[in-house]
Amino acid sequence: MSEMTPAASDKARVARTLGWSKTPVLPTIIVVIVMAFIPLVWRNDYIISLLVLMLLFSIMTQSWNLTIGMCGIWNFGQLAIIAIGGYATGLLTIKLGWSAWLALPGGIVAGGLAAVIMVLPSIRLRGIYASMLTFAFAEVVRLLIIADSSGFTGGPFGLTGVKGLFDNLSSSWSLRAYFWLSLVLCAAVMLLVHRMMNAPFGMGLVSLRESIRFSIGMGINRRVQFIMATLISGLIAGLAGALYATFYHGITPSFMGLGPMGLLVIMVVVGGLGTVRGPIIGAFAVTILSELLRDTVMWRLVVQGALLLLVLAFWPAGIDGLLSRSLAKLRVWMNVGQQEGEGGPQVAVATAEGSAVTATAVTASADTGMAVSAPVEPVVKSPEPPVVAPAPAAPAKPAKKVGKFKAWLNADQLQADGQKPGGAKGDKKT
């Protein structure tokens, strides 16, 4: 800290007071390195495959949490996105004979595209309607795959014979390689999401979740934000699906059913909806719990469901919320009698740290951000300036389709400016 130039440390301090936490790169790397030794020490293939499953679940829940928790888009079709990533990878390796490493990016891209296609129509919709639309999208994908009798996707029996990423290794080493790969990817995804949520872009997402009108008033572009968030979430989901399909050498339509969806919902909520660490904690906790209940398979769902109801009733912020709250209490307890001036706000911010910032933090940062943070980037910015400039732009008619699309994207801003939107007509007037 002492080597830092005063300006840099000042910037960091202001950023932290405003609730922007630093990306925990070093701690994450340490945890990853420590965990990487697990398969070398604990030579139990079953345990390792379980760990791989947990890591895959973590990536899936992370991708889902990005839309449902962080942006508040009621997306209940995420499993279809994950499955599309898996199916795309599988089909590329089987039908075109690509190697799994080449097919993996294909799965990622397919996931991103599918997510954007799914969410694009539901941007206009409010909460439950959006959930129904995404749910219906997932059902259509599932039913179409089940109804497909041409043998292209394998129909109800699923796709089999997908190439693995490490087929040239022996099976136990391939398992370990998968563990290391998914460990690194899971950590990378977590860092990415953390970085994103502690940048103007992520702040804009959280602010949109809390109040759409306020955010539009602050100049946040709702459509661009939602589409970008969905795209990133879809890319991550595609990655998870591709890893899943190559790891198990296949994927079935039952992966998109209500059962797995319930499982993922339980993971996300138990871990902590809308937090960065929550989905990972939830995935690990729920998988461990269901492994403990392995002998009584049918009791598993009942117990997991009861867990979710308890968490919702007593700690709605999930395990992560519980952890960060007790951590904050611990800090208060440790800092008793020290630095009255600085200790106060620091601790108050600590509760919001890591959990992607509650409503108060957002408004606080938005309110004070303008006044205090000259060194920090202004909190909110719209990625593009409004298309229709005030006065001097004489040829202000975007005749091309691109121009129309841009106008549609910026419609909220135009409305907020008191001008008629170009493309969208259905939005209610604010």
Add this chain to the structure above:
Amino acid sequence: METLVQALISGLVFGAIYAIMTMGLTLVYGCLRTLNMAQGAFGMVGGYAAWVITTDMGAPPIVGLFVGALAAAGIGILTHFISIKPLVGRKDIDFEMTAYISTLVVAIMFSAAIILLFGARNKAIDPLIEGRLKVFGTVTVAWQQIAVAVVAFICLGGLSLMLSRTRQGLSIMAVAQQFDAAKLMGVPAGRVYWVTMALAGLLGGIAGVLLAPLYFVSPSAGDLPILKGLTVAVVAGLGSIRGTIYAAFIIGLIEALVATYVGSLWALPVLFGLIVVFMIVRPYGLFGKPEEERL
């Protein structure tokens, strides 16, 4: 011509069942602001109760209908107290989303519990009335289908009478329209909540028992009905009673026509595709209101 008439008849019958199923969803959404994902599970539990009473104990099917409906009503009250009541009025959560999630999980728990109790195998159940009625040519209608339509219409009529004439029904409407004002006028909101859930359970149970002879009674018997119910509710505009009835028959007819002329495997995908287009054109459904107006 004859296939068309056959398709129309089955569309009307299914529309009637969807109407009473979805009416439960609509009531609960209008009154409690919860999209009750456990509505399908109510029907499933009702089907099992009817199966126990008729096939195991040998009671006549009509008794099965009543017992199934009552059991489902009980399950509705249970659902309210374990999954919705703990969330009502909390400031620290997004009520609609958490209630959606908690009822979804409750539905999954119910089907797991049913598997524990009865096993995963399908159970067949006797129809209310056997035999078929010949209309003309090759067109026949199963008496069961007629019974389904009659029971459904009795339920809908009874419901509308209850909502507009009785004290309990009026208090449901009052809570749905203006929660705070209703409370100020002395309507016991807590009781209205669980009564509404019981009513939703009753309707779901009746729908479940009526559907049971057409399909089977199985632990996943609630999945398809809840999907259809959601579709109907969204097309109708959530919380609109009039819209629910229109939308139920429209969707029943579309589904029957697609199943007859394209193939039954395609009925659902085509239906959902149409719904997606419809939602893009009209985001709040047939009779939905953008603002928070209810019922």
